[in-house]
Amino acid sequence: MSLELTAEFDPFLAKHIARYGNPGSGHTSYLSSIICEEFIRLMGEKMLKTILMEILKAKYFSLIIGSTPDISHIDHLTIVIRYVLLHGSPVERFLKFIPNTGHKSEQVTNAVSSTLTQFGIDISNCRGQSYDNVANMAGIYNGLQAKIKEISPLTESVPCSAHSLNLVAECAAGSSQEACSFFSLLQELYNFFAA
Numbered sequence: 001m002s003l004e005l006t007a008e009f010d011p012f013l014a015k016h017i018a019r020y021g022n023p024g025s026g027h028t029s030y031l032s033s034i035i036c037e038e039f040i041r042l043m044g045e046k047m048l049k050t051i052l053m054e055i056l057k058a059k060y061f062s063l064i065i066g067s068t069p070d071i072s073h074i075d076h077l078t079i080v081i082r083y084v085l086l087h088g089s090p091v092e093r094f095l096k097f098i099p100n101t102g103h104k105s106e107q108v109t110n111a112v113s114s115t116l117t118q119f120g121i122d123i124s125n126c127r128g129q130s131y132d133n134v135a136n137m138a139g140i141y142n143g144l145q146a147k148i149k150e151i152s153p154l155t156e157s158v159p160c161s162a163h164s165l166n167l168v169a170e171c172a173a174g175s176s177q178e179a180c181s182f183f184s185l186l187q188e189l190y191n192f193f194a195a
Contacts, residue, residue, distance in 0.1 A: 003031060051081075051093045052119055058083040061121070062128030064092065065112060065144065067100055071194075075100040077108065079115060082128070095119070109147040126152045 007014040021031055055061055064080040077098040084090050096115055101107050116123050129145050145157040173179040 003036065048095075048119075051095070052121070054085060054091075054093075055081055055083055055121055057086060060084075060125050060127045062130065063112070063126055063148070064130045065108075066131070067103075067108075073194075075103075077111060079112065081121075105144045105147055108144050112144070112148070113151070123148070124152045126155045128156055128158060130158045 003013065003017065007017050017031065061081050061083040064082060066078045066080075067075055068078065069075050077100050079095040079098065080092055081095050082090065082092045096119075098111050098115055101111055113123060126148065129148055131144060145155075149155050149157070173183060
């Protein structure tokens with residue numbers, strides 16, 4: 001159980017587990033997986049509520065949206081919101097993973113819009129957006145950024161510099177035979193163990 005691992009670094013939890021762990025039926029220890037999952041769910045709900053209150057107080061925000069497959073090779077959209085707290089500190093907060101319903105910009109736009117609406121966030125207060133440089137996201141005519149700009153005309157798009165830097169590194173690595181061999185082997189190992 002992950003509690004035992006956590007207890008190695010938390011003296012209070014270690015003492016609690018030593019004292020109350022596996023006491024038998026009829027004794028409350030709050031260590032069952034059901035209770036732990038409920039604690040995690042409750043903490044997640046409280047964190048989300050706090051984040052949503054901060055976003056609403058800040059009013060204006062930026063969207064950072066990416067798409068990546070998980071370990072089971074199912075593609076998910078990741079929504080991150082960037083906003084400035086009342087005392088002036090900028091923060092980025094993860095909002096939600098969304099199962100990707102499709103790769104067309106209309107489908108992604110609908111997924112993002114409905115998620116923001118679900119959380120009570122007005123997309124017209126969006127002032128910035130950043131995506132990787134894939135056409136369905138960053139396309140200036142039909143990409144997600146264009147669709148968001150139609151909904152909220154004051155929204156500006158900033159290309160993801162990390163993605164651009166990754167493309168530069170990929171191109172640079174491609175010019176070296178040793179690097180190509182290394183990354184090819186790495187990909188083969190990944191494919192072998194992921195299959």
